[in-house]
Amino acid sequence: MTVLMSSVLVQCKKDIMTDLPQENLLSTAHMPDGVKKAVLSASGVTSNSYYIVNSLPSGYVKDGSRDYTTYIQGAVDKYSNIVFPEFPLLVNDKGINIGSNKTITFLEGSEVRLKASSLSKYNILKINNATNVTLYNPVVVGDRNYHMGTGGEWGMGIGVWGSSNITIYSPRVTNCWGDGIYLGQFNSSINCKNIVIKDAYLRNNRRDGISIIGVDGLLIDGIYSGFNSGTAPGTGINFEANNASSELKNIKINNPVTESNGERGIQLTAHHILNSSTNKYVDITVINHVDKNSPFSAFKFSVKNLDGTAARMLGTIRFVNPSWQRTLNNRPLHIMTDQTGTTIEVSSPEIISSSGSLLSWLSTYSLLDKVNSIVKVTQEIDPLFSIIQPITSVIDGDEVVFAVNAGGSEVKGSDGIIYGADKYYSAGNVFSTSSSISNTADDQLYQTERYGNFSYEIPLSNGDYQVTFKFSEIYHKSSGERRFDVIAESSAIISNLDIFSVAGINKSYDLVKDVAVTDGRLNIQFRTDIDNAKVAAFHVKRK
Numbered sequence: 001m002t003v004l005m006s007s008v009l010v011q012c013k014k015d016i017m018t019d020l021p022q023e024n025l026l027s028t029a030h031m032p033d034g035v036k037k038a039v040l041s042a043s044g045v046t047s048n049s050y051y052i053v054n055s056l057p058s059g060y061v062k063d064g065s066r067d068y069t070t071y072i073q074g075a076v077d078k079y080s081n082i083v084f085p086e087f088p089l090l091v092n093d094k095g096i097n098i099g100s101n102k103t104i105t106f107l108e109g110s111e112v113r114l115k116a117s118s119l120s121k122y123n124i125l126k127i128n129n130a131t132n133v134t135l136y137n138p139v140v141v142g143d144r145n146y147h148m149g150t151g152g153e154w155g156m157g158i159g160v161w162g163s164s165n166i167t168i169y170s171p172r173v174t175n176c177w178g179d180g181i182y183l184g185q186f187n188s189s190i191n192c193k194n195i196v197i198k199d200a201y202l203r204n205n206r207r208d209g210i211s212i213i214g215v216d217g218l219l220i221d222g223i224y225s226g227f228n229s230g231t232a233p234g235t236g237i238n239f240e241a242n243n244a245s246s247e248l249k250n251i252k253i254n255n256p257v258t259e260s261n262g263e264r265g266i267q268l269t270a271h272h273i274l275n276s277s278t279n280k281y282v283d284i285t286v287i288n289h290v291d292k293n294s295p296f297s298a299f300k301f302s303v304k305n306l307d308g309t310a311a312r313m314l315g316t317i318r319f320v321n322p323s324w325q326r327t328l329n330n331r332p333l334h335i336m337t338d339q340t341g342t343t344i345e346v347s348s349p350e351i352i353s354s355s356g357s358l359l360s361w362l363s364t365y366s367l368l369d370k371v372n373s374i375v376k377v378t379q380e381i382d383p384l385f386s387i388i389q390p391i392t393s394v395i396d397g398d399e400v401v402f403a404v405n406a407g408g409s410e411v412k413g414s415d416g417i418i419y420g421a422d423k424y425y426s427a428g429n430v431f432s433t434s435s436s437i438s439n440t441a442d443d444q445l446y447q448t449e450r451y452g453n454f455s456y457e458i459p460l461s462n463g464d465y466q467v468t469f470k471f472s473e474i475y476h477k478s479s480g481e482r483r484f485d486v487i488a489e490s491s492a493i494i495s496n497l498d499i500f501s502v503a504g505i506n507k508s509y510d511l512v513k514d515v516a517v518t519d520g521r522l523n524i525q526f527r528t529d530i531d532n533a534k535v536a537a538f539h540v541k542r543k
Contacts, residue, residue, distance in 0.1 A: 044103035044136050046496070046529050050079035052089075064088030064113045072096055076104070081529075084110040088141075091124065093117035098127045098135075103527075105136040114143045117177075120152020123159035124176070127166060129186040132453045134167045134527065142176030144206050144230075153207045153231045154178045162186020162214075164193040165427045165453055167525075172201045179238075180228070181210040183218070189245045193217050194427045196455070198490070206230035208238040209261070214246035217426060219254075219457070221519075226259035226292075233269070234262020236291075239284070240269055244276035244311070251284045254519065258291045258298070264334075265291035265324075267300040268317070275307040282315035282342065289322040297334035298324035304338050314341040323350040326359075326367075335372035346377045401465075402458050402522075403539035407431065408448030411537075414441040419537050428454025428526070431534075433474040433506070440508035446472035450526075451534035458522040463542060465517060467524070470537040471509045473499040484533030487525040488515045496529060514543070 053060070055075040056068055062085075069091040076082055080101055086109030093114065098104065114124050124140050127133050140157040147155070155177025160166055161184045173180035180202035183192045191214035200223040202209035209225030212218065225236035233240075236258030239248055248270065258265030266289065273280050291298035299322075303313050324332040332351060335344070346368055351359040359367070361379055368377045405411045405419040407430035412418050422430070428450040437446040449472075467488065476482050479501035486494035493513040503509035515522065522540065526533035 044081060044105045044134055044527070045083055046081060048529070049081045049083045049105070050075060051083045051085065053085045062087035064090045064111065066090055067092050067115055069094055069096070076102070083107060084112070086110055088113045090115050093119045093122040095123045095126050098125060098130065098133055100130040101132045102130075103134045103136075104138070106138050108137075110137070111139040111141060113141045116143050116146045116148050117155070118147070118149035119155070120149060120177075121154035122177070123156045123182075125158045126156075126161070127159070127163045128161045129190065130163045130166075132165045132528075133163065134453070135169065135171065137170045138168065138172070140171070140173045140176075140180075142174070142205065144175040144177050144204070147177050152177070155206070156180075156182040157205065158182070159184065160192055160195065162190035162192060163195075166192070166194070167196040168198070168200070170199045170201075171197065174201075174203045174205065176205040176207075178206060179208045179211045180205040180225070182213070183211065183215050184213045185242070185246065188243060191215055191245070191247045195219070196221070198222060200224070202236075203227050208233065209236045209258070211238045211240055212248070212251075213240055213242055214248070215251065216247045216249045218251045220252070220256065221254045223253070223255075224257045224259070226257070226261065229262025232263065233267060235264045235267050236261045237266040238269075239267065241273035241280075243272050244274070244278070244280075246270070246273050247280075248273075248282045248284060253284075253286045253289075255288045256286065256290070258289070258294065260293040263294070263296045264300050265289070265294045265298045267297075267302070269300070269302045270313070271302075271304055271306045274303070274305050274309055274311040274313060276311050277309055279312050279314055279341075282313060282317060284316075285318040285320065286322070287320045289319060289324070291322070291324045291332070293325065294332075295328050296331070297327055297329075298322070298332040300334040300336070301342075301344060302334075302336040303342070304336070312341050313339045316343045316345060318345045319347070319349070321348045322346065323352070325352045326354050330367070331371070333368050333371050333375065335375060337372070337374070340374060342374055344372075344375045346375065348380060349377065399542045400539055401460060401542050403537070404456075405445055405448060405537045406450040406535045408444070408537075411442070411444050413445060417539050419445060419539065422450065424456050424458050425450060426455050426457065428452040431475065435474065435506045437472055437474075438507045439503075442508075445470055445537045446508050447474065447536075449474065449534045449536050451532040453526065453528050453533060455523065455525040458524070458540070459520065460517050460522045460540070462517050462520065465515050465522065466541045466543055467513050467515055467522075468539050468541075469494070469511045469513070469535055471497070471499050471503070471511070471534070472507060472536050473503065473505050473509075476500050476531070477505055481531055482534070483530040485527045485529060486513075486533075486535075487527060488513065489517065489523055499534075
């Protein structure tokens with residue numbers, strides 16, 4: 001994941017979460033009786049979705065008072081696209097285990113509620129050593145208020161363990177005995193990879209809002225994490241690498257709000273990540289962090305070589321445009337480390353005094369710069385964060401600012417556009433054919449593809465763009481074998497596309513869609529309905 005930002009993105013301070021993404025609501029004609037309500041804006045519901053109410057016993061209740069764990073688990077195991085009903089369901093501390101290649105949508109009013117437990121450790125929803133999972137609007141409520149035990153701190157709302165290509169839209173996780181969301185390792189060795197969490201709301205969990213143990217490739221886009229306290233560390237966002245195999249790389253957090261947590265807004269404590277002879281690299285960027293009422297610090301960095309090894313922590317942790325409040329100990333930025341190879345960059349910070357006034361730049365600089373020599377504080381945004389997007393060509397008076405040959409090498413199209421080698425993608429696989437492609441002079445563009453559940457994150461300055469997608473069915477030989485959706489900037493712009501049904505095999509098929517970029521990057525997701533989503537190439541024009 002390449003971290004690039006537009007200067008437009010970081011010019012204004014954020015004091016509230018961004019609005020939830022809006023997409024067209026789906027038809028409810030295919031829904032069974034009792035669930036014919038409009039689903040929330042982000043949804044994976046299709047005509048082939050399975051509704052869990054069909055697995056519940058006769059006379060099921062809708063008030064969350066009966067344990068339906070076994071029935072829910074059976075449906076989740078059997079079907080790939082699952083819809084939770086618009087009423088609460090009670091589960092026990094076995095939780096619900098979610099395997100690979102699952103899409104689960106929670107209708108408005110859905111809730112998974114934990115039955116009172118005495119266990120010190122549980123996962124209400126658990127994604128363990130899985131891949132290609134998407135959750136839409138999960139609402140998870142733990143048993144903190146009626147927990148029957150006193151020990152432990154590991155009761156997780158959504159636990160993601162050593163899994164890859166996981167996307168969670170608009171999770172709402174509250175009242176867990178431990179953390180709201182936990183990104184851990186499988187068998188204490190396999191890290192999570194390519195995780196996307198959008199518009200999260202995490203509140204009143206007993207330990208942390210979210211704990212991040214090991215991950216390579218994480219985007220958190222819009223998160224509120226507040227009032228998480230009860231046992232240490234009591235942090236909104238907690239980076240807590242547990243061992244030398246943990247990774248904290250390619251991490252980007254946009255617009256986080258942390259409020260009134262037990263101790264801190266964000267912290268990184270990773271002593272045992274150095275328990276080997278191998279140096280560890282971190283790469284974390286946090287944009288527009290707003291912290292309110294943290295008693296000890298908005299951000300704490302505590303990494304020391306306690307295990308007597310030669311390993312060192314290297315890399316950069318960036319805070320762009322933070323708005324922090326002065327804390328009880330007058331230390332919004334708290335550094336405790338013996339690592340000189342790690343740099344903490346803070347650009348364009350605001351510090352709010354206890355009386356609510358904004359500190360002067362001189363006072364802010366003095367307060368933050370004196371913390372430790374590894375900290376670099378600048379009044380302006382580092383120019384490296386500004387996007388300089390090259391123009392690849394001009395077509396019909398419009399600038400082509402990005403073009404890529406998905407799954408292939410650089411190709412110059414007959415229209416003069418240079419389609420670069422595949423980049424800025426996350427996940428997916430590649431496939432190619434030597435068959436000629438009809439209806440085009442650019443066979444080579446359509447002979448390669450990226451397929452699966454994958455995404456692109458393209459750094460672009462804010463504005464209006466036109467994206468031309470190039471497709472060709474080079475594998476299936478009949479309709480109904482492939483169907484997929486394309487989501488750009490959280491809105492579905494292509495739905496239920498079956499390439500063969502509209503173009504046949506080995507024939508070019510282009511679609512042109514308008515998108516608006518407001519956060520310094522163009523996010524395009526390809527999501528499978530049947531078999532695999534795919535794209536051959538695409539280019540982006542500035543309108």
